Amino acid sequence: MPGFLEVPSAHDARVLSVALIGPDEPRRKTIASVLAECPGVETRVFSSYPADADELPRMLEEHHDVVIVDLDGDPKLAIDMVESICDDGSRTVMVFSEQDDRELVVRCMRAGAREFLALPITVADMADALARVSVRLPGASPARRKAGSLFVFLGAKGGCGVTTLASNFAVLLAQESGEKTLLIDLGLPLGDVAINLGVIAKFSTDNAFQDPSRIDANFLSSLLATHPSGLFVLAAPGDFPPTRVTVDAVDKLLAVARQNFDYVVVDAGSRLDLKGSALFDISATIYLVTQVGISELRNSNRLISQYFATKGRKLQIVLNRFISHAMPFGEEDITKALTRPAQWRIPEDFASARRTRNTATPLALQGSPILIAIRKMARKACGLPENRARKRKGFSFFGRAR
Ligand SMILES: Nc1ncnc2c1ncn2[C@@H]1O[C@H](COP(=O)(O)OP(=O)(O)O)[C@@H](O)[C@H]1O
Ligand SMILES: [Mg+2]
Numbered sequence: 001m002p003g004f005l006e007v008p009s010a011h012d013a014r015v016l017s018v019a020l021i022g023p024d025e026p027r028r029k030t031i032a033s034v035l036a037e038c039p040g041v042e043t044r045v046f047s048s049y050p051a052d053a054d055e056l057p058r059m060l061e062e063h064h065d066v067v068i069v070d071l072d073g074d075p076k077l078a079i080d081m082v083e084s085i086c087d088d089g090s091r092t093v094m095v096f097s098e099q100d101d102r103e104l105v106v107r108c109m110r111a112g113a114r115e116f117l118a119l120p121i122t123v124a125d126m127a128d129a130l131a132r133v134s135v136r137l138p139g140a141s142p143a144r145r146k147a148g149s150l151f152v153f154l155g156a157k158g159g160c161g162v163t164t165l166a167s168n169f170a171v172l173l174a175q176e177s178g179e180k181t182l183l184i185d186l187g188l189p190l191g192d193v194a195i196n197l198g199v200i201a202k203f204s205t206d207n208a209f210q211d212p213s214r215i216d217a218n219f220l221s222s223l224l225a226t227h228p229s230g231l232f233v234l235a236a237p238g239d240f241p242p243t244r245v246t247v248d249a250v251d252k253l254l255a256v257a258r259q260n261f262d263y264v265v266v267d268a269g270s271r272l273d274l275k276g277s278a279l280f281d282i283s284a285t286i287y288l289v290t291q292v293g294i295s296e297l298r299n300s301n302r303l304i305s306q307y308f309a310t311k312g313r314k315l316q317i318v319l320n321r322f323i324s325h326a327m328p329f330g331e332e333d334i335t336k337a338l339t340r341p342a343q344w345r346i347p348e349d350f351a352s353a354r355r356t357r358n359t360a361t362p363l364a365l366q367g368s369p370i371l372i373a374i375r376k377m378a379r380k381a382c383g384l385p386e387n388r389a390r391k392r393k394g395f396s397f398f399g400r401a402r
Helices: 025-036 055-059 075-088 102-111 123-136 162-177 193-197 205-209 217-222 247-260 294-307 331-338 350-359 369-381
Strands: 016-021 041-046 066-070 092-097 115-118 149-155 181-185 232-234 263-267 285-290 314-322 344-347
Touching: 016 025, 016 123, 025 041, 025 066, 025 123, 055 075, 066 075, 075 092, 075 102, 092 123, 102 115, 115 123, 123 217, 149 162, 162 181, 162 193, 162 263, 162 285, 162 314, 162 369, 181 193, 181 247, 193 232, 205 247, 217 247, 247 263, 285 294, 294 314, 294 331, 344 369, 350 369
Parallel strands: 016 041, 016 066, 066 092, 092 115, 149 263, 149 285, 181 232, 181 263, 285 314, 314 344
Antiparallel strands: none
């Protein structure tokens, strides 16, 4: 599992010190009992808000890594407290509430809170939230030496299979490499990566793009959802987003993402409007997803010759829904249209694709022809042999076969 998810465990020398401020006894007890079940956490409980602004520094005199504040007792005072604790910069703030009020969530995030915990909350939810905020603790996240690799999936035409391929590729890349992997859905508006993966995302790229100057490692981590594979996901907005996506905003998001993740995968849909952005930087690997049809091949030809013919450009062509015995064109014609041979062929696999859509779990592809083909792509991308090592009789293997 990537280090990003690790909560300091009981065995670590570092204990996470938490201050819990909650004037309402039942809510406070709920949070305190969930915290008590999280390993490596030491909690100091405050049963009232400070009487005034001067009292807050005195109250939090002792150092705490994380301060958790009840919003519902007095939302305005609570948000003022969040702002003042965050201004100091030495502590991470989380808030909790029984209300599922989006406006309140956004106000808290703007004030600097890193996590919004909606009650009721499970121990697993709390452990995940603490894991996410713990990246901002001193020494928790050593500076990266090298920018993470960027893999961009772009469609020759809408409906070519970009989302299906990008989301399964990202899951498999996270699983096969065991490295920190982020999937960003830029297939705006109404991208459907989160739906495809069955993850519930509270935040989206829209929250990042509202104020690009605020995007840093901590803010980005607070916007992410997690998939059981260990993959982190920055979803697209679930509604028509009010914010216009600028090249500068995309550049900032990708820069922060690549500083903090080993692998960044982007579902770019058919967004050629972002052509001038870091999405199409020469260091990025572009997976051009197309199908064997007249208009798809014609679009691919234009895209390749106009945008991706530069020397040194890492372009991989993916023929999706490929059925070798039933193609309207022969291999030679396809290569001629694409100006070069395609690197990858993903078979038409209607049953698995439908199962994925209905169950919203990419793992439903397990063992399917699509999965086998995409796993090869993911393994190659992280420098592993395309095929997994096969177990040989008479040998026992410990650990993961890579
Ligand atoms: N290899 C495949 N075999 C069968 N169906 C596929 C395959 N790839 C994608 N699909 C289906 O095609 C449709 C469009 O795919 P999607 O990934 O949403 O495309 P895009 O993101 O490019 O618009 C979806 O219904 C998806 O399930
Ligand atoms: Mg899509």
